[in-house]
Amino acid sequence: MDALGLTFGDGITVKIASLVFSEIRHRKLNSLLLLVAVAVAVGSSVGVMTLLRAYQVRTVRRVAALDDEVRKIMKNMGFNITILPQDQNLLDFHASDFAEKTMPIQYVDRLANSPDIVTINHLRPALIRKIEWPERNRQILLMGVSGIVPFKHRDNKRPLTQPVPQGTMDVGSVLAVELSLEQDDEVILRGRKFRVGKVNPQRGTKDDITVWIDLKEAQQMLDMPDKINLIQALECNCASIDRLAEIQAEISALLGDEVQVIELSTTAIARAKAREGVKVEGQAAIDRLERLAAVLLPLVVVGAGVIVSLLTAVNVRDRRAEIGILRALGVRSRQIMRLFVSKAAVLGCAGALAGYAIGFLGVAGAETGGSAGGVTASDLYGSGLLLSVLLLTPVVAVLAAWLPAVAATHQDPAVVLREE
Amino acid sequence: MIRLESVSKTYAANGRPVAALRDATLMVEAGQFWAVRGKSGCGKSTLLLAAGGLLRPDTGRVWLDTQDLYAIPAEQRATLRADSIGFVFQQFYLIPYLNVRDNVLAARLGKSDWSASDARRRAMTLIEQFGLADRVRHRPGQLSTGERQRTALARALLNQPRVLLADEPTGNLDDENSRIVLECLGRFAREGGAVLLATHDPRAAELAHHRIAMSDGRLLSDS
Numbered sequence: 044m045d046a047l048g049l050t051f052g053d054g055i056t057v058k059i060a061s062l063v064f065s066e067i068r069h070r071k072l073n074s075l076l077l078l079v080a081v082a083v084a085v086g087s088s089v090g091v092m093t094l095l096r097a098y099q100v101r102t103v104r105r106v107a108a109l110d111d112e113v114r115k116i117m118k119n120m121g122f123n124i125t126i127l128p129q130d131q132n133l134l135d136f137h138a139s140d141f142a143e144k145t146m147p148i149q150y151v152d153r154l155a156n157s158p159d160i161v162t163i164n165h166l167r168p169a170l171i172r173k174i175e176w177p178e179r180n181r182q183i184l185l186m187g188v189s190g191i192v193p194f195k196h197r198d199n200k201r202p203l204t205q206p207v208p209q210g211t212m213d214v215g216s217v218l219a220v221e222l223s224l225e226q227d228d229e230v231i232l233r234g235r236k237f238r239v240g241k242v243n244p245q246r247g248t249k250d251d252i253t254v255w256i257d258l259k260e261a262q263q264m265l266d267m268p269d270k271i272n273l274i275q276a277l278e279c280n281c282a283s284i285d286r287l288a289e290i291q292a293e294i295s296a297l298l299g300d301e302v303q304v305i306e307l308s309t310t311a312i313a314r315a316k317a318r319e320g321v322k323v324e325g326q327a328a329i330d331r332l333e334r335l336a337a338v339l340l341p342l343v344v345v346g347a348g349v350i351v352s353l354l355t356a357v358n359v360r361d362r363r364a365e366i367g368i369l370r371a372l373g374v375r376s377r378q379i380m381r382l383f384v385s386k387a388a389v390l391g392c393a394g395a396l397a398g399y400a401i402g403f404l405g406v407a408g409a410e411t412g413g414s415a416g417g418v419t420a421s422d423l424y425g426s427g428l429l430l431s432v433l434l435l436t437p438v439v440a441v442l443a444a445w446l447p448a449v450a451a452t453h454q455d456p457a458v459v460l461r462e463e
Numbered sequence: 464m465i466r467l468e469s470v471s472k473t474y475a476a477n478g479r480p481v482a483a484l485r486d487a488t489l490m491v492e493a494g495q496f497w498a499v500r501g502k503s504g505c506g507k508s509t510l511l512l513a514a515g516g517l518l519r520p521d522t523g524r525v526w527l528d529t530q531d532l533y534a535i536p537a538e539q540r541a542t543l544r545a546d547s548i549g550f551v552f553q554q555f556y557l558i559p560y561l562n563v564r565d566n567v568l569a570a571r572l573g574k575s576d577w578s579a580s581d582a583r584r585r586a587m588t589l590i591e592q593f594g595l596a597d598r599v600r601h602r603p604g605q606l607s608t609g610e611r612q613r614t615a616l617a618r619a620l621l622n623q624p625r626v627l628l629a630d631e632p633t634g635n636l637d638d639e640n641s642r643i644v645l646e647c648l649g650r651f652a653r654e655g656g657a658v659l660l661a662t663h664d665p666r667a668a669e670l671a672h673h674r675i676a677m678s679d680g681r682l683l684s685d686s
Contacts, residue, residue: 065561368550372544372570373572373573457512
């Protein structure tokens with residue numbers, strides 16, 4: 044091996060580097076053990092970090108998939124949150140299908156204008172009464188509704204429903220059949236003229252006997268200006284398992300104890316619960332891994348550091364005669380030191396690369412593919428981790444080799460040359 | 464050129480002080496070849512290490528020309544050693560993972576006053592001079608003892624030192640290789656260098672211009 048053949052100019056650094064590489068090749072066992080120690084430490088650290096990333100990616104993906112599912116269900120379902128006046132008896136509400144008590148329409152504006160309301164979307168105020176339709180001699184549910192009131196402080200989603208234009212009415216399917224109403228029919232309701240804008244399909248609920256008109260027209264018709272008796276909303280998908288309490292707390296903080304909130308139980312809620320379950324379970328797994336990493340990583344780094352330090356000390360002992368003759372030849376202390384820390388740095392770099400490859404590929408191989416929730420190797424790769432490993436590992440190796448290297452520079456060449 | 468002035472050195476061995484050098488005074492001028500004779504353990508190696516700036520004496524001073532070697536910092540002494548002093552040892556102390564040429568060039572690690580090509584040219588001249596041209600790519604483990612010592616000698620001479628300190632350089636060699644080594648030391652002195660040879664071999668000492676005996680750490684006689 045032409046170890047010094049790499050020299051050029053007067054660069055001592057290059058000569059030292061050549062010496063380091065030649066020595067690494069010569070003392071294979073020592074070098075290999077050092078490399079393996081570093082690679083195992085880096086490999087296990089990278090493995091844990093990559094596993095952690097896999098769990099994070101998978102949890103985020105599963106939650107996103109359930110989010111999507113909930114969103115789709117909710118889109119078809121309509122409103123599932125009802126805000127009622129606080130003094131409304133719920134037994135009466137459920138028995139009569141509407142709230143007797145009323146509240147000011149300004150509540151809707153206060154909710155819509157507050158930056159603190161984040162758990163609900165799509166506010167729609169309504170005024171509902173069970174009334175007689177004298178012209179048709181039929182009792183109906185009259186529902187005055189406005190369009191969706193936009194939130195002032197956020198990007199508003201596409202409205203769930205369209206407003207009922209003034210002068211028109213939408214009619215429930217059963218009522219339409221009963222009264223022989225069709226789209227575009229002209230009708231009179233309590234002396235006011237309306238055109239049937241739409242006949243809703245059958246829903247199997249009270250909607251089938253409901254007539255929807257514009258909120259302001261309903262308020263005038265019922266002589267209840269600026270009054271509403273419920274606000275409909277759609278709960279936000281970001282709410283937790285205890286979302287109703289969260290929504291209630293958020294609204295109460297703004298409106299005090301003047302309203303109460305009820306939630307319509309649906310499959311969306313079951314999905315939302317499942318989503319929360321996945322999120323909680325995923326987070327628990329991540330927390331467990333983070334705790335493991337918090338214990339394992341320092342242990343691994345310290346353990347590898349101790350091994351590197353011991354192997355360097357062994358290397359220093361094995362090279363006593365070499366150190367002695369180099370000192371006799373006039374090689375300075377810092378050059379002797381550089382021999383040992385450079386070796387640690389070189390093997391640290393090589394160990395970092397090997398360890399990263401082993402740790403990353405090992406975990407990526409196990410965590411990607413068929414049943415791995417669509418996680419791919421590129422999802423798990425992070426240049427930050429690779430860079431950190433490549434930069435920090437040689438530094439740790441050099442620090443670990445520092446003391447034995449200092450000891451090497453303190454070796455008395457006279458003692459060595461006399462004793463060897 | 465190199466002068467030891469009342470140099471004493473005591474080691475501790477098994478908790479007891481052992482005087483390796485006692486008030487040793489010696490001057491080796493340019494062009495002189497000195498041999499120090501004595502039994503093993505009489506202090507010859509200690510004398511050479513002290514003379515070479517590798518072992519600080521307890522008392523006394525060591526001069527290289529006008530420079531008191533132990534009055535300067537260790538790093539400066541290392542530079543002076545690299546510039547002016549060549550060492551040859553009985554055990555050769557070749558670096559096991561370097562080939563012959565690189566072992567010779569290892570003497571340049573402490574220096575930067577020549578270009579790499581000049582250093583290689585000079586190394587090859589010495590390697591050919593010592594009959595090692597066909598061994599240039601061999602490592603020490605692949606060389607005979609004589610070839611190893613010749614490599615060590617080439618390394619000692621690479622920086623064109625003014626002083627050559629040789630500690631039992633023929634101790635492990637056959638007659639032919641001993642002759643080559645001693646002839647080299649003689650030639651170095653004839654060309655103006657100063658040689659201090661420590662040996663217990665009377666035949667080796669015969670070739671020196673000056674001989675001095677050593678016993679129990681004391682330099683005894685001059686001839």
